[in-house]
Amino acid sequence: MEHEENDESAANSEMRYITLELMKLAQKSGRSFAEVAEEYLKNAHKLQRMIAGEKASPVKRKASKQIR
Numbered sequence: 001m002e003h004e005e006n007d008e009s010a011a012n013s014e015m016r017y018i019t020l021e022l023m024k025l026a027q028k029s030g031r032s033f034a035e036v037a038e039e040y041l042k043n044a045h046k047l048q049r050m051i052a053g054e055k056a057s058p059v060k061r062k063a064s065k066q067i068r
Contacts, residue, residue: 018040022036022037022040
């Protein structure tokens, strides 16, 4: 039971970290958090399929401001 609580705590910590990083990217790029988060999720799903050995379809990108 304690091990499950530690796993849940670690997962929550990682989610907070990812959320903060996505918020920073959104602010720097001038896009909304939802747009940046959606792109992150698409990329994560694409990576998961690539690791599983599936052929990944090309990612459709919208023209956006370059992050500096």
